[in-house]
Amino acid sequence: MTAIAAKPSASEGINPVASVIGIVIIIAAVAIAAVFANFALAALIGVIIGGLLIGFGVHFVPVGGAPAAMGQSPGIATGVAMLAAGAGLAGLFGGAWAAANPAFGIAIVIAAGAIGGGLLMAVTCLMVNIVYIFGMGIPAASGKVAKDPITGDSQAEYKSQGTEGHGLPFISYVGGVIGGMLGGAGGTLIYYELLQVYAAKLPELFSATAADVLPVAVSLAGIFAVGMFLMNAVLAAYNITGTIEGPHDPKFKRFPRAVIGCAVASAVAGLFAVLIVVV
Amino acid sequence: MESVLLGIGVTALAGALATVAGAAEDTESNIGSQGDPNSQVQLAPQMGYIHRIYNKAVSGEPPAYGLWVTISAGVAWAFMITGMNPVLAIVIASALAVFVQGVYATTAYLGRTASLSKFEQPVYIDVIKSVTTVTMAHAFVAIFTTVAMCYLLVAALGHPFPLPLLGIVWGIALGAAGSATGNPFYGKERQYQTQNFGAGVPISASGNIVRYAEAGQRSSLDNGWFTAKLGGPASGVCFGLIVFLELWRTVLFESVAGGWGAIIAGVVIILIFMIIDRYIEVWARKNYGPYVKAEEASA
Numbered sequence: 001m002t003a004i005a006a007k008p009s010a011s012e013g014i015n016p017v018a019s020v021i022g023i024v025i026i027i028a029a030v031a032i033a034a035v036f037a038n039f040a041l042a043a044l045i046g047v048i049i050g051g052l053l054i055g056f057g058v059h060f061v062p063v064g065g066a067p068a069a070m071g072q073s074p075g076i077a078t079g080v081a082m083l084a085a086g087a088g089l090a091g092l093f094g095g096a097w098a099a100a101n102p103a104f105g106i107a108i109v110i111a112a113g114a115i116g117g118g119l120l121m122a123v124t125c126l127m128v129n130i131v132y133i134f135g136m137g138i139p140a141a142s143g144k145v146a147k148d149p150i151t152g153d154s155q156a157e158y159k160s161q162g163t164e165g166h167g168l169p170f171i172s173y174v175g176g177v178i179g180g181m182l183g184g185a186g187g188t189l190i191y192y193e194l195l196q197v198y199a200a201k202l203p204e205l206f207s208a209t210a211a212d213v214l215p216v217a218v219s220l221a222g223i224f225a226v227g228m229f230l231m232n233a234v235l236a237a238y239n240i241t242g243t244i245e246g247p248h249d250p251k252f253k254r255f256p257r258a259v260i261g262c263a264v265a266s267a268v269a270g271l272f273a274v275l276i277v278v279v
Numbered sequence: 280m281e282s283v284l285l286g287i288g289v290t291a292l293a294g295a296l297a298t299v300a301g302a303a304e305d306t307e308s309n310i311g312s313q314g315d316p317n318s319q320v321q322l323a324p325q326m327g328y329i330h331r332i333y334n335k336a337v338s339g340e341p342p343a344y345g346l347w348v349t350i351s352a353g354v355a356w357a358f359m360i361t362g363m364n365p366v367l368a369i370v371i372a373s374a375l376a377v378f379v380q381g382v383y384a385t386t387a388y389l390g391r392t393a394s395l396s397k398f399e400q401p402v403y404i405d406v407i408k409s410v411t412t413v414t415m416a417h418a419f420v421a422i423f424t425t426v427a428m429c430y431l432l433v434a435a436l437g438h439p440f441p442l443p444l445l446g447i448v449w450g451i452a453l454g455a456a457g458s459a460t461g462n463p464f465y466g467k468e469r470q471y472q473t474q475n476f477g478a479g480v481p482i483s484a485s486g487n488i489v490r491y492a493e494a495g496q497r498s499s500l501d502n503g504w505f506t507a508k509l510g511g512p513a514s515g516v517c518f519g520l521i522v523f524l525e526l527w528r529t530v531l532f533e534s535v536a537g538g539w540g541a542i543i544a545g546v547v548i549i550l551i552f553m554i555i556d557r558y559i560e561v562w563a564r565k566n567y568g569p570y571v572k573a574e575e576a577s578a
Contacts, residue, residue, distance in 0.1 A: 069316040069466030071479030077315045077462035078455060082341035086455025089448045093438070094525060098538065100439040108538040112529075115545035119528075120452065120521050122552040127460045127517035129556055135464050135509050137477035139563035151557075157569035162481025173556050177549060215441065222444045 014257055022264040029267035033274060039200070040274035046193035047273065050186040051232045051266025055258040057182025058084040058236035061121070062172035062246040071166040074142050074245050076128050076176070080237035081230070084183050087124075088229050091117030091184020092191055096222060099192055109192050110185050117184020121176040125168055132167040140167030145248050150174060165245075175246030186232070190266075191225035194273055201277040224273045231269060232262045286530035289435040293428045294523030297453075300424040301518030302511040304344060304453055305461030307417035309469070309510065310410060310503035311335040311384055313343065314458050316466030319488050321391065324400035326486035331403055333410045333499040335387035341454030343383070344425075345447055347418065351376035351426045352446025359442075365430060373423040380418045384411050410499045417503070425453055428522065436526065449522075456518040464510030469502055477567065524548055 026048065033044045061084050064075025076083055095113025098104050104112075132138045141158040142148065143165035148155065151170050159165050168176070198217035203210045239258040244251045307313075310333065312320045317336035324330070337343075351372045358368035385407060392402045429445040432438045438445065470488040471480045492501045528548065532540035 066315040066318040066466070067482075069314065069462040070319065070471060070485075071463065071467045072482055072485075076459045077466065078341070078458040079315075079339050082339045082451070083455050083459060086341055086452045090452050090521065090525065093440070093445075093448050094529065096440055097438055097529060098533075098541075100437075101533070101538070104538045108542065111539075111542045112545075115542050115549070116525055118549050119525055119545055120456070122549040123520045123524070124456055124459050124517055126552050126556045127456075127513055127520075128463070129559060131460055131463050131510065131513050133559055133563040135513070136467050137567065138467075138479060139567050140560050153564070158564060158567075160479040160481070160570060162483055163479035164482075166479040168556075170557055170560060173553065177553070215439075218439045219441055219444060222440055226444070226447055 014260070019260050022260050025264050026267040029271040033271055037274050037278045040197045040277075043193040043197045044267070044270045044274055047190050047228070047270030048263050048266045050189035050193070051228060051262045051270070052259045053182050053186030053189065054084070054088060054229060054232040055236040055239075055262030056255055057088075057179045057186060058233055059240065059244065059252050059255045059258065060175040060179030060182065060247055061087070062125075062168060062176050062244065063240075064243050064245075067164070067243065068166070071132070071136060071138050071160065072163045073243055074140070074144075074165040074167060074169060074172060075243055076124065076168070080240050080244065081233040083124075084179065084233045084236070085230055087117045087120045087180035088183035088187040088233065089226065090120040091115075091180065092187040092222075092225055092229065095184065095188025096191055096218070099188075099195060100218075106192060110188055113188025113191075114181040114185035117180035117182075117187075118177045119180075121180030125173045125176045129168050129173070138166050140169045140172075141165045142169045142172070142245055142248070144245050144250065145171075149248050169245075171248050172246040175248075178247070183229075183233070187225055187229045190228050190270075191221050194221040194224050197274055198277060205277060220276075224269075228266060228269050228273075231265055235261050235265055283530065286436060287527070289431050290523060290526040290530055293431050293526055294519050296424040296428040296431070297522035298515040298519030300421045300428065300453055300515070301457055301460075302507075302515030303417045303420035303424070304340070304457040304518075305465075305514035306503050306507045306511040307414050307421055308340050308457065309461065309465045309506040310417065310499045311414045312499060312502070313340055314462040314465055315339070316462055316470055319466065319470055319486060321395070322486040323488050323490075324395045324398040327398075328487060328490060329400055330488065330490045331406055331496045331498050332488070332490075332502070333384075333388055333406060333414070334391045335384045335414070337383075337387045337391070339454065340458040341451045344421070344454035344457075345450040347376045347380050347422050348425045348429075348450030348453065349443055349446040350379055351422045352429055352450075353443040355426055355430070356442040365434070369423060369426050369430060373419055373426060376422050377415050377419045380422075381411060381415045384414050406498060413500060413503065421453070425449055432526075436530070452521070453518055456521060457514040460517040461506065461510035461514040464513070465502065465506045468509075469505050478570070
């Protein structure tokens with residue numbers, strides 16, 4: 001068997017041994033937090049959920065990379081991790097703004113983050129289609145499905161010869177918005193949970209008032225949220241390997257592996273993030 | 280009411296700055312061939328097509344712009360702490376960040392082009408001299424406007440993130456929006472002008488980029504001139520709309536319905552964009568029609 005022939009079977013499905021090891025690492029991280037930083041146990045679980053939301057969300061984002069820039073494949077002409085990070089960070093911007101308002105609960109903060117990420121993707125996906133349609137004269141066509149699962153539009157006859165499709169069919173557009181919303185919600189959840197921990201613990205650590213240390217808490221939580229966002233987005237991008245059209249793409253089915261991987265990575269990174277306030 | 284009016288004014292100004300930033304970012308990346316189509320510039324000499332296109336893509340635009348904007352935002356923040364006037368601080372910090380971009384551009388071009396020496400692709404010293412300064416000028420506009428926008432968000436709208444953190448967030452978002460919107464126009468419409476308009480580039484044509492301009496060999500400055508007509512403005516509108524709508528819905532509706540007002544406004548905006556997208560998708564299918572074979576078209 002050649003390496004090329006072996007590749008597709010090796011890249012699908014879940015590796016049971018690796019998954020069990022991953023789950024053991026998650027349990028270990030939670031147990032360490034329960035012993036040394038019991039006050040941050042709920043926050044760590046929130047961080048893990050945020051991480052897997054990001055990893056799941058990245059799989060919805062239609063990304064075509066360099067081939068999309070030539071109209072050779074559908075999707076947005078940039079990298080998976082970068083686009084998902086852009087959307088998620090825009091969501092984090094909105095979520096952090098809402099979190100600064102003491103009147104707002106966690107539901108509003110997370111929703112604000114989700115809508116921020118979804119808005120970036122909605123605008124970007126529309127402008128991508130405008131450039132394809134009015135700048136290059138190309139209608140949207142998918143190479144992965146015969147019919148758009150939402151609109152029922154047939155795809156094959158609108159595809160240029162010698163390409164895998166081009167532009168953003170409606171299902172990819174909707175997938176992009178959902179991916180942006182999940183990413184924004186996940187990033188904001190990480191930020192919000194860490195902010196609660198830092199805002200509660202930093203005043204006694206620095207022997208200062210809560211108002212004085214709030215900018216430090218916001219900055220620390222923000223930096224960790226950005227870092228964990230990029231970490232989870234890159235992990236999911238490795239799972240996707242190259243391009244993906246959205247939820248209708250066969251590669252979308254790989255998401256369970258990314259969800260486990262992102263949960264493990266977020267558990268370890270989240271543990272360090274909460275332990276820095278334990279002296 | 281007065282604070283809402285001030286917020287709307289700041290929102291409009293931030294949106295305008297973001298629009299300029301997006302347009303400058305895309306034009307800069309096209310002149311430097313940093314967007315995703317750069318793989319074709321890298322591939323061309325291997326297919327036997329020697330060219331004079333600049334190629335500085337080492338990482339994608341989002342991390343590169345994240346770096347430059349954050350450097351500028353961080354330095355400006357440090358200057359402001361020492362009591363410097365904010366406008367002066369942002370100008371000087373942006374100039375310093377642009378030197379980092381210039382070093383990056385030069386080393387990236389030399390490194391990537393030198394790696395193609397086995398395919399007889401030369402390093403053109405005149406290309407380094409002429410193109411690097413032009414990308415630096417465009418990068419300055421993009422960085423300055425983005426950091427100025429971030430400063431407005433902190434100073435006038437009271438966002439809790441410090442300036443350097445906002446630099447990371449909006450620098451990466453700027454690169455993501457610019458590379459997503461502008462790259463197809465540069466990749467398909469500029470690099471492959473020999474291919475039919477109204478069709479994607481066949482995979483078999485990869486690497487066969489257009490290398491000659493109206494007068495002599497094409498350089499990357501021609502690419503900036505061409506893509507500044509549509510790809511740049513489209514990227515600018517994209518990033519400007521993102522920033523404007525994100526701020527506008529928050530400033531105006533945050534106090535409505537206990538905080539849910541801004542979220543409902545966001546959902547409505549997303550639905551409106553979705554409807555517009557569906558409309559133009561159907562419009563394109565109706566007006567361009569399905570692809571037909573050449574002989575059928577001429578019959």
